[in-house]
Amino acid sequence: MESIALWQGVTLCAIASWIVISSCLNVTLKIRSFLQPWVTHHVICGTPFILRIQKHQHGFLDALFSGLSCVVSVPFYTAFLPFLFWSGHGKLARQMTLLIAFCDYAGNCIKDVVSAPRPNCPPVRRITATKDEEDNALEYGLPSSHTLNTVCLSGYLLHYFLSHTRNQDFSVELAGFAIACLLVGLIGLGRVYLGMHSLVDIIGGFFTGLAILAFWLTVHDYVDEFIVSGQNVTTFWAALSFLLLFAYPTPELPTPSFEYHTAFNGVAFGIVAGIQQTFHQFHHESVPRLFTQLTVPAFFGRMLVGIPTILIVKFCSKALAKWVLPVISNTLGIPIKSTSYIPMLNGSISVKKSDEIKQSGYIRKLFFFSHQDSFDVDTGIRFLQYAGLAWSVVDLVPSLFSHLRL
Numbered sequence: 385m386e387s388i389a390l391w392q393g394v395t396l397c398a399i400a401s402w403i404v405i406s407s408c409l410n411v412t413l414k415i416r417s418f419l420q421p422w423v424t425h426h427v428i429c430g431t432p433f434i435l436r437i438q439k440h441q442h443g444f445l446d447a448l449f450s451g452l453s454c455v456v457s458v459p460f461y462t463a464f465l466p467f468l469f470w471s472g473h474g475k476l477a478r479q480m481t482l483l484i485a486f487c488d489y490a491g492n493c494i495k496d497v498v499s500a501p502r503p504n505c506p507p508v509r510r511i512t513a514t515k516d517e518e519d520n521a522l523e524y525g526l527p528s529s530h531t532l533n534t535v536c537l538s539g540y541l542l543h544y545f546l547s548h549t550r551n552q553d554f555s556v557e558l559a560g561f562a563i564a565c566l567l568v569g570l571i572g573l574g575r576v577y578l579g580m581h582s583l584v585d586i587i588g589g590f591f592t593g594l595a596i597l598a599f600w601l602t603v604h605d606y607v608d609e610f611i612v613s614g615q616n617v618t619t620f621w622a623a624l625s626f627l628l629l630f631a632y633p634t635p636e637l638p639t640p641s642f643e644y645h646t647a648f649n650g651v652a653f654g655i656v657a658g659i660q661q662t663f664h665q666f667h668h669e670s671v672p673r674l675f676t677q678l679t680v681p682a683f684f685g686r687m688l689v690g691i692p693t694i695l696i697v698k699f700c701s702k703a704l705a706k707w708v709l710p711v712i713s714n715t716l717g718i719p720i721k722s723t724s725y726i727p728m729l730n731g732s733i734s735v736k737k738s739d740e741i742k743q744s745g746y747i748r749k750l751f752f753f754s755h756q757d758s759f760d761v762d763t764g765i766r767f768l769q770y771a772g773l774a775w776s777v778v779d780l781v782p783s784l785f786s787h788l789r790l
Contacts, residue, residue: 399631426582474659480537487537522639662778682790686785
């Protein structure tokens with residue numbers, strides 16, 4: 385017990401120390417001043433390459449690459465993961481959830497540290513077929529999140545499939561590897577064709593994805609064992625999630641990247657907290673799985689019950705957080721503002737725009753006695769909203785399945 389508490393304490397102290405040290409040394413600004421000019425140069429030099437690819441413009445290619453971008457986007461994976469949990473593939477679902485959260489954090493950190501632009505539009509033609517793509521276009525370019533996520537998730541799916549099947553046929557392994565490579569190649573090409581990324585962004589996303597995948601394949605079994613049978617799991621993950629909200633770089637200009645990180649940080653916490661409480665009831669390896677003990681009609685019944693339930697929980701979590709967090713903040717005397725969720729707080733406090741405030745770093749965010757004028761309550765609301773949604777996927781909804789005998 386003491387050794388468990390020790391490594392957990394050391395981990396949290398190390399992250400907190402990094403937050404303080406990186407703020408004192410202005411690490412983000414120094415890394416940006418070194419990398420941003422080099423990346424920007426390659427983005428500009430890569431424009432002719434993008435234009436050569438876009439000369440082959442065709443309606444079919446527009447639809448193909450836009451569709452592929454949606455299929456491998458973070459919102460798609462977010463909607464797909466509940467299906468994995470409810471179909472009985474709990475281990476795969478929780479590992480993919482945590483891997484997506486890790487990819488989202490790492491990729492968006494790099495984006496906002498470097499703060500490198502996307503290709504200039506015009507002359508580049510940028511196609512944003514969905515609202516999600518429009519939001520993606522507001523982020524910085526390096527690395528390509530779609531490429532990074534595709535490398536990690538297709539690689540992990542291939543590893544999981546080969547590890548959990550008895551088929552040792554080399555041709556099957558080769559076919560799986562070829563499909564994964566084809567998907568990664570199409571996604572990378574599509575991001576260039578759509579005008580969303582330069583070649584340097586794709587290369588950066590590819591190699592970052594390989595590094596994250598290699599690291600995850602090294603630690604994923606230990607992480608899973610800790611979640612399902614460890615001690616102090618929920619307390620440790622709550623503290624970790626809190627610190628990760630501050631262990632995030634300040635971008636040169638505001639982007640949606642931190643909002644995505646906050647959402648997936650909440651999802652990871654909700655999944656871990658729910659799994660830790662209900663693993664032996666709903667998520668152990670002997671649960672019925674689709675096409676075996678779980679029939680197709682029963683699975684569709686789960687969808688009809690589960691999807692409306694998690695949407696209701698998401699709405700209720702957001703409403704509750706919007707009511708509770710401002711009350712708690714006012715009670716503690718913490719000055720707050722809201723950029724979107726609570727209109728009455730908009731503009732109530734003027735926010736400084738100087739470079740000093742932009743790069744104030746993590747200390748001012750972390751300690752309430754800082755000189756920062758106010759704290760954005762939207763971060764807490766978003767975190768609790770998605771934590772509630774994720775908890776309902778692995779705890780509330782399976783409980784309903786059990787009562788309804790689905």
